[in-house]
Amino acid sequence: MVWGRWFISVLLFCVSFSGFSQANGGGWVIDRDQKPDSPLLRQGKAIANTSEEDKAYQAITTAFQQATKTYQNNIRQHWPHAEVSGKTRWVAYSEDWSSKRVVDFEKNHIEISVENPFMNQRIDFAVLSKTVRGELAALLGTSVKGALDSDPVQKAVNETVNSFAKLQNTLEVERAEPEGLVLGELFASTAPTSREIEKKAQMLLKNASIRYQVLSASLAALPLGTNKKITYTIPLPDNRLRKKVREYAPVVKKNSERFALSADVVMAIIHTESHFNPLARSRIPAFGLMQIVPRTAGRDAAKKLYKKSKLLSARYLYNPSRNIEAGAAYLNVLYYNYLKGIKNPESRLYYAIAAYNGGASNSARAFINKASFTKALPVINNMTPDQVLKALMTKLPQRETREYVGKVLKRRNYYKRV
Numbered sequence: 233m234v235w236g237r238w239f240i241s242v243l244l245f246c247v248s249f250s251g252f253s254q255a256n257g258g259g260w261v262i263d264r265d266q267k268p269d270s271p272l273l274r275q276g277k278a279i280a281n282t283s284e285e286d287k288a289y290q291a292i293t294t295a296f297q298q299a300t301k302t303y304q305n306n307i308r309q310h311w312p313h314a315e316v317s318g319k320t321r322w323v324a325y326s327e328d329w330s331s332k333r334v335v336d337f338e339k340n341h342i343e344i345s346v347e348n349p350f351m352n353q354r355i356d357f358a359v360l361s362k363t364v365r366g367e368l369a370a371l372l373g374t375s376v377k378g379a380l381d382s383d384p385v386q387k388a389v390n391e392t393v394n395s396f397a398k399l400q401n402t403l404e405v406e407r408a409e410p411e412g413l414v415l416g417e418l419f420a421s422t423a424p425t426s427r428e429i430e431k432k433a434q435m436l437l438k439n440a441s442i443r444y445q446v447l448s449a450s451l452a453a454l455p456l457g458t459n460k461k462i463t464y465t466i467p468l469p470d471n472r473l474r475k476k477v478r479e480y481a482p483v484v485k486k487n488s489e490r491f492a493l494s495a496d497v498v499m500a501i502i503h504t505e506s507h508f509n510p511l512a513r514s515r516i517p518a519f520g521l522m523q524i525v526p527r528t529a530g531r532d533a534a535k536k537l538y539k540k541s542k543l544l545s546a547r548y549l550y551n552p553s554r555n556i557e558a559g560a561a562y563l564n565v566l567y568y569n570y571l572k573g574i575k576n577p578e579s580r581l582y583y584a585i586a587a588y589n590g591g592a593s594n595s596a597r598a599f600i601n602k603a604s605f606t607k608a609l610p611v612i613n614n615m616t617p618d619q620v621l622k623a624l625m626t627k628l629p630q631r632e633t634r635e636y637v638g639k640v641l642k643r644r645n646y647y648k649r650v
Contacts, residue, residue, distance in 0.1 A: 285543050288396040289527045292389055292546070296517045299388030306384075311461075316385065319514050319523060320507045322414060324371070324379065333371045335414065337507040340472060342436070344368055345463040355462075361437065364464045369433040372418065373426070376410040376510050380550060393545045410550055414510065417475040418468070440466045476508040477650065480521070483556045491564035496650075497581075498560055500643035501588060504636060510552060519549035522559030529588075532565050533558040563588065573609045578617035585640050586624045590633035598627040 304314035310329035317323045320338040325331065334343040344367045350356060380386045412422060418432060443463050477499065484502070488495035505523040506512035518525045524533065526544050534542035537557065549555050567584045570592055574580035586595040596608035599615075612620060621637070628634045 284396075285531075285541060286527075288393075288543050291396065292392050292526070292543075293517065295388045295392040296385060299385040300515070303384045317383070317511060317513060319505065319512045320509055322379065322509060322511045324374070324382070326367070331367050333367060335371070335509075337509040337512075340468045340470075342368065342371065342466040342468065343463055344371070344466065345461050348460055348462050357442075360462065361464075364440075365430075365433050365437055368437060368464075368466065369426075369430050372413070372415055372433055373424075373429045374414050376412060376414055376550070379414055379511055380410065380547075386546065389546050393547065410510070415468075415472075417472055417479065436466050436468070437464070440464045473508065477647075480508070480552060480556065483553050484560075487557050487560035491560045492568070493560055493563055494644075496644045496647035497585075497640070498556070498563070499647045499650075500640045501559070501563075501585070502556070503643050503647075504639045510550070513546075517546070519546045520555035521552055522555055524549050524555060524558050524562070529562045530558060533561040536561040536565050566592070570605075573613075575613050576617055576620075579612060579615065579620040582617065582621045582624055582637065582641075583612065586628065586633055586637050589636040590628065590630050594630070595624065595628065595633065597629055598623045 300316060303316060307314040307316070307325065307329075311325075311332060315321075315323050315332075315334075320336065322335045322337070324333045326333075330347050332343075332345040334345075336343065344364045346360070346363055346367065348355070349360070349363075413419070413424075416422060419428060421428070424432075441464070443465065480499070480502065481495075484495050484498050487493075488498050502508060502521050506521050508521065510521065512521060512523060513519050514523060516525050518529075524530045524544065526546070526549070530544040530549070531541060534540075534544055544554075544558060549558065563584065566587060567580060571580050571584055571587065574583055583595060586598075591603075592605050593603040596603055596605045599608040599611045602608075615623070621641075624637050625634050
């Protein structure tokens with residue numbers, strides 16, 4: 233199906249498009265992951281000319297980093313690896329730290345890790361499977377709101393946000409609670425019963441595989457007593473991703489049309505950024521489906537949406553509709569305003585995709601070995617679109633961004649056919 237209109241006339245993977253007008257531009261766009269220039273700001277110190285918005289951002293970032301560090305220190309007391317939630321993996325621990333629950337949205341499986349209760353004796357897999365089934369049912373019954381409310385890092389961020397809530401003109405906070413289960417797409421009903429959840433857990437567990445949490449050597453060379461952790465890897469249905477795409481398609485289509493974008497590109501960016509993980513976050517920090525950084529991309533999106541500078545809170549960005557709207561607004565500003573100097577629309581698209589991940593200035597390094605978009609512009613305009621694409625995919629210093637461009641374009645080609 234075809235969603236919206238994009239800003240290119242020729243693209244490597246598709247036919248030509250025409251007949252749409254350029255949307256109004258937004259404000260100046262800075263790199264999504266760019267840090268404030270002042271060392272004082274980086275250290276979280278308030279200075280006289282720091283805006284209330286900047287103070288709020290610095291406080292939120294500091295709270296996020298400190299809470300993450302504290303949380304990981306607590307995890308290390310019980311687990312060998314202090315894994316926390318990220319862009320494509322939602323990670324939660326039981327209150328007594330005896331179990332670890334993970335949804336890997338990229339690999340499309342669940343991991344349930346538990347302590348081995350059969351140390352120095354033969355494992356009773358029937359008893360173990362019953363324990364894992366209970367943990368799996370608890371995971372399947374977890375709502376997005378419940379996951380956020382129980383997350384120590386998000387709690388710290390929310391408390392900091394609340395302290396700035398009086399700055400209504402500065403901080404945009406989402407008041408509506410997130411709806412649905414983290415893996416709600418697995419159920420026919422939006423509110424499955426406990427029996428339906430237990431039945432789903434039992435069905436999924438039939439295809440599980442087991443691995444042991446050992447630190448070294450092979451399993452065969454180790455005595456049974458060293459296997460302190462056991463992990464069940466549980467595949468999720470192959471059609472789960474298609475259901476998520478259908479769920480978000482109306483919001484993507486609406487905002488793509490609103491901001492003169494192509495829905496297949498927006499969907500490909502969501503897929504690449506978070507793999508449709510509603511709890512996605514990264515260490516920058518960035519939040520939500522399209523991984524919006526409040527201080528940079530979020531600020532540009534807010535100027536486009538609200539006609540004034542605002543700081544979008546994590547709670548705001550965990551709302552899928554809000555996040556997609558903000559991501560589409562930022563892409564509009566990026567393409568139609570900041571990168572408007574790139575004459576060829578196809579070349580501009582490629583550069584916009586790279587800039588969304590690695591920053592507009594940093595992406596210039598593929599052309600002039602310097603983080604300066606202005607100085608790279610003449611070089612880019614003297615190249616064909618294919619040459620621009622090749623440079624972005626081979627000469628960018630960040631491997632992540634090089635691969636990111638190819639992934640988005642490949643997935644865009646897929647979503648054009650959906």
